[in-house]
Amino acid sequence: MARITMREAISKALWEEMERDPNVFILGEEVGVWGGSYAITKGFFDHFGEERVRDTPIAEAAIVGAAIGAALTGLRPVAELMTINFAFAAMDHIVNEAAKLHYMFNGQFVLPLVIRTVSGGGRQLGATHSQTPDAIFAHFPGLKVVSPGTPEDAKGLLKSAIRSQDPVLFIEHATLYQVRGEVPEGDYLTPIGKSKVQRPGRDVTIVTYSKMLEVSTRAAEQLAQEGIEAEIVDLRSLRPLDMSPVLASFKKTNRAVIVEEGWGSFGVGSEVAARIYEQAFDYVDAPIRRVAQKEVPLPYNRALEQSALPQVEDVIAAVKEVL
Amino acid sequence: MQKAEYLELYHQMVLIRLVEEKAAQLYQQDKIGGFLHLYIGQEAVSTGLISARQPQDRIITAYRDHGVAINCGISAKEVLAELLGKATGCSGGKGGSMHMADVEKNFWGGHAIVGAHLPIAAGLALGDTYQKKDAITVCMFGDGATNIGFFHEALNLSKVWKLPVLWVCENNQYGMGTAVERASAVSEIRQKALGYDMLNSRVDGMDLMAVRQAAQEAMAHVRSGQGPYLLEAITYRYRGHSMGDPERYRKADEVRRWQENDPIGIYRAYLTKKRLATKAELDRLDKQVGAEVLEATQFAEASPEPAPEALYEHIYADN
Numbered sequence: 134m135a136r137i138t139m140r141e142a143i144s145k146a147l148w149e150e151m152e153r154d155p156n157v158f159i160l161g162e163e164v165g166v167w168g169g170s171y172a173i174t175k176g177f178f179d180h181f182g183e184e185r186v187r188d189t190p191i192a193e194a195a196i197v198g199a200a201i202g203a204a205l206t207g208l209r210p211v212a213e214l215m216t217i218n219f220a221f222a223a224m225d226h227i228v229n230e231a232a233k234l235h236y237m238f239n240g241q242f243v244l245p246l247v248i249r250t251v252s253g254g255g256r257q258l259g260a261t262h263s264q265t266p267d268a269i270f271a272h273f274p275g276l277k278v279v280s281p282g283t284p285e286d287a288k289g290l291l292k293s294a295i296r297s298q299d300p301v302l303f304i305e306h307a308t309l310y311q312v313r314g315e316v317p318e319g320d321y322l323t324p325i326g327k328s329k330v331q332r333p334g335r336d337v338t339i340v341t342y343s344k345m346l347e348v349s350t351r352a353a354e355q356l357a358q359e360g361i362e363a364e365i366v367d368l369r370s371l372r373p374l375d376m377s378p379v380l381a382s383f384k385k386t387n388r389a390v391i392v393e394e395g396w397g398s399f400g401v402g403s404e405v406a407a408r409i410y411e412q413a414f415d416y417v418d419a420p421i422r423r424v425a426q427k428e429v430p431l432p433y434n435r436a437l438e439q440s441a442l443p444q445v446e447d448v449i450a451a452v453k454e455v456l
Numbered sequence: 457m458q459k460a461e462y463l464e465l466y467h468q469m470v471l472i473r474l475v476e477e478k479a480a481q482l483y484q485q486d487k488i489g490g491f492l493h494l495y496i497g498q499e500a501v502s503t504g505l506i507s508a509r510q511p512q513d514r515i516i517t518a519y520r521d522h523g524v525a526i527n528c529g530i531s532a533k534e535v536l537a538e539l540l541g542k543a544t545g546c547s548g549g550k551g552g553s554m555h556m557a558d559v560e561k562n563f564w565g566g567h568a569i570v571g572a573h574l575p576i577a578a579g580l581a582l583g584d585t586y587q588k589k590d591a592i593t594v595c596m597f598g599d600g601a602t603n604i605g606f607f608h609e610a611l612n613l614s615k616v617w618k619l620p621v622l623w624v625c626e627n628n629q630y631g632m633g634t635a636v637e638r639a640s641a642v643s644e645i646r647q648k649a650l651g652y653d654m655l656n657s658r659v660d661g662m663d664l665m666a667v668r669q670a671a672q673e674a675m676a677h678v679r680s681g682q683g684p685y686l687l688e689a690i691t692y693r694y695r696g697h698s699m700g701d702p703e704r705y706r707k708a709d710e711v712r713r714w715q716e717n718d719p720i721g722i723y724r725a726y727l728t729k730k731r732l733a734t735k736a737e738l739d740r741l742d743k744q745v746g747a748e749v750l751e752a753t754q755f756a757e758a759s760p761e762p763a764p765e766a767l768y769e770h771i772y773a774d775n
Contacts, residue, residue: 158586184586187617189613190609190612190613190616192609192612192613194572194575194605194606194609195575195578195606195609195610195612195613197575198572198574198575198576198578198579198606198609198610199575199576199578199579199582199613200579201575201576201579202575202576202577202578202579202580202581202582202583203579203580203582203583203586204579204583205564205576205579205580205583206579206580206583206584206586206587207583207587208583208586208587210579225569225572225606226572226575226576229569229572230567230569230572230573230576234565235770235771235772235773236550236770236771237547237550237551237555238547238550238551238555238557238559238565238566239547239548239549239550239551239769239770240548240769240770240773241547241557241558241559242557242559242564242565243773244773245773274771275771275772277772297774298772298773298774299772299773299774
């Protein structure tokens, strides 16, 4: 085990997969000469060359569309969208093409495609560059959506995504890149569509993923000082959504708080809560609570922005409400 | 070309026309659902173009795809079965009129979002280039598609990366009901290639031999590694945009004028003038195609519906 950053974990996964399989290549804005706008692909251009590390025009539909086409020829493209906010410019190709082609042509089209992108707010980038619209993408059958919260999962999930035969949207978080964690040495895969208990506990179930895993963990540590033991289930994949560990935990604690960074309306929390009510209604001891972003476009001002994002105190307050 | 090849192209054009006429009938009988966009009038474009491709070349088109499917070698049976939503259709009854494909025949669909398949075509060509294959991608689209951003992103990318794509605009004068000059800043679509420093030309899309020759020249350029090419074929659809089009945007006279230059008529005249076939031979072929379409229709109607389990098949490729 080595203690490395999320950035290093993602970069290593990409590097190792490119070394392993010559059909894996990268395309996107500033992935090559620049080294990646979040420095994930630093050094790749010099090592793998411009055929396999392809700088594109600023044209998201072309990036995702070309990645789909290349995948159809048997390659394994990893397309990078600089941020998830720009994915809207490629929405047609993600939703109407990538998520549909395999089904619509009765299995004839196979798209081993990864779209890496960066979600989340908290960096004073204003309303257009700070969204966490992950749940939107989880709406579509045919697409897989993963979003790791630890360096270990980031590396293992990205490798699984690259080796998957399906289109996978791989959502990173802009403020997690410096987070460190233990990562096993060598080649390993983390399965897509498997939730994981990241922290055991007996009193309440916190369901979360990505950046909010960090926030929820800090909340759980503070709660522990008061004798409240929260169990944290990290979804890791939004589609397919694995409810088993969530339901197992809930049947033990009978109380749940769901924490997501995006807006709560029609969100991850809504979906998870609905499934708990549908599948474990008899175990409900308190109304399930959702912690999510305030329903506003994110403002630039630091204090205003932070007040709109879910904080450790919000999680603690929600937990205390359900206890 | 040998005589048999000339006649095969005639066969394909007549087959497309009769399959489309049958489809219109089946639609009126409520046996075909959804939208139905007929290719009648445009047969020479696809037939000429695809006759010039090598087997390794990929074909991708928009939603007016039945004719292209037939030219790529999908049988009338599979086309009609797909229109009827049957399990024996080329997309298993899950695609329908706008989503036909057969990757074994290098036909990559059948795409129903206007212009969205153009970036995908660039990607197909990128894949072949990356794998050092001697293949080109032929991407067909209507004049209406040249006004959407996808077209411009794809043409730009194909030129920047020198991708082996032949872009083929089927200018049939209308994007749905809006005339080219009411929707496009230039009504000569090939001019749009100039903004990307891309070679281009224009051809009479009603003349099979002219299309074939233009396609051969354009494909030779693309295959030589010198980058993409835009070919504009001037053509016309006789029927409405889709079934149920009130056609308020054009006069019956205009349709009649174009029909005087019917692609099948032009090719018949060519074949008889060049003594490649007699009128009697061609009449006989017409009858054969009629019987073929009848048999294909019977096959499609007798074919089974997809099994209920098909609903959940092929959502993902991973087990």
